[in-house]
Amino acid sequence: MIKLENVTKIFPGSEIPAVDNLNMEINEGEVCVLVGPSGCGKTTTMKMINRIFEPTEGKIYVNGEDISKINPIKLRLGIGYVIQEIGLFPHLNIAENVATVPRELKWPANKINQRVDELLTVVGLDPKLHRNRKPSGLSGGQRQRVGVARAMAADPPIMLMDEPFGAVDPITRARLQNEFLRLQEQLKKTIVFVTHDIDEAIKMGDRIAAMREGKLVQYSDPNELLSSPADEFVANLVGRNRSIKRLHLIRAYEAVRSNVPFLEKGDSMESVREKIEDSELRAVLVVDDRQKLIGLVSADDIKKDRGAKVAGDLAQEIENYVTDDATLNDALSVMLNLGEGYVAVVDDGHKLKGTITLGDLLEVVKDDDARAAS
């Protein structure tokens, strides 16, 4: 889909190349993450793909076509672009910002309006509330969402994203990442994603290009990057606790234990007692008649409230849950933050899928260390 051939970029007035003889191929429908320390040429590489910069040497192909022969405007209209500092237009409202490319493509007004509402909904912003606001009236996370919506407006097959989730707090970032991955699963766009955060790279990438001083040091899938770093530099980039990093790669739905005991809210006290006796945690999760998680009943709760007739009366709400598209790393941070030994896993409709315990996570990490050692 995208192919870089011996691409070198030397900025005028500079001796050392910002990008040095880069060769790589990005497959259709894949997320390719460019990662590396600040100044290693990630942004420069990306900007050559939409011809904001012209390579000093080498060729870039998109869909087999040499892009230096394509009109830059035409090329860019087919490539979504999320810029490092977001780059929303401060004088235009959210709807106008999102409508930028459709307007360039001269879509009729009602089609543009429809598309704007659709996109805002997709990125989790209520169109009614946000359409007419200026970017300055949004939070950092909301602005990032608008930036992504704007890039997707005309449904381009390729997207370039330069640290799209850079300017938000870790919790919001994790949420944006998860939403983005869920979206990508349906849309299957070809994405070049720049970050200097190795954790983000491992989480988001189908393939990771580790860069250093303009050179491509290793280009492989996240698993391989973690298990066999090409050299010292990549090993340092990945960090020492590699097996913990692997928690980024596994999603809650892959690791969830679904055979955990649970109660329905109408269950009698007898079965409540019975199930709590049986459980290791001395507590049981309670769901409603649609399998949605209500909360938890523990052995203590039974003692405290003797008047309760059914499980639902006793259930206490819990915070230690994750959605099933969260990574095991997300699950771990929830456990650590709340001081719990497990999390409940729910789907996006809040239906209970099961639990993941700290022990489960240790198993994953241990397996991995064993494999690395052998």
Place this chain on the structure above:
Amino acid sequence: MMQELRRKWKGWILVPAILLGLAIGLTVYVVNNPGGTMAARMLTYPSIFRYLREHVLMVLVSCLLAIGAGVPIGIMLTRPRFRSIGRVVENIVNVGQTIPSLAILALFFTFLGRGFNTAVFALWLYSILPILRNTYAGIMSIQPGIIEAAHGMGMTPLHVLGRIELPLAYPVIMAGVRTAVVINVGTATLATFIGAGGLGDLIVTGISVGRPIIIFTGAALSAILAILLDHILGQIEERLVGS
């Protein structure tokens, strides 16, 4: 909503009305109390009206022409091709602004002779400077990421200019226009020296015949005119930005 309405009313009606009232009141007063036949000959309704008309005309014509020249040149200097000379031109403009306006008038007087056209030409040249400089600075001060995003998404250069750069630079450009207008109202009082008329006639005559009331009339009217024009431009600016 009510507040909005009240603000509009104040901006468009109340303040201009007060300023106009002040100018009319002043005129009526000096015409009726000239304090001597010498002053009475200068201070009649038709003559004051004529000075005012000449003055406004000089200022408006020169400023409109200055916008017509300064904005496009300013824009041109921000295009990548000319960016390198932009800095140089900016410096020349800054130096140009330090030349006294009277010197410029005198200079063109020697080339172009007396009259309205010479005055307009000199005022035009003088007021291009702030407009050109602010257009250039306004566009150059836009965060580069914003413009790059616009280009990167495939907007044509013309659309980037019209939809992104000019709207964002607009307040700065308008500030330049307002500066030019206010300076011009003042500078136009010097046009009397090259026989172009205007409120300067009142001031200079007042000085030569030693009648302070005539000087005062000319000075006050030109001050009120400057404030009024500046206020109106401010209203226009707010209206276009607020929408």
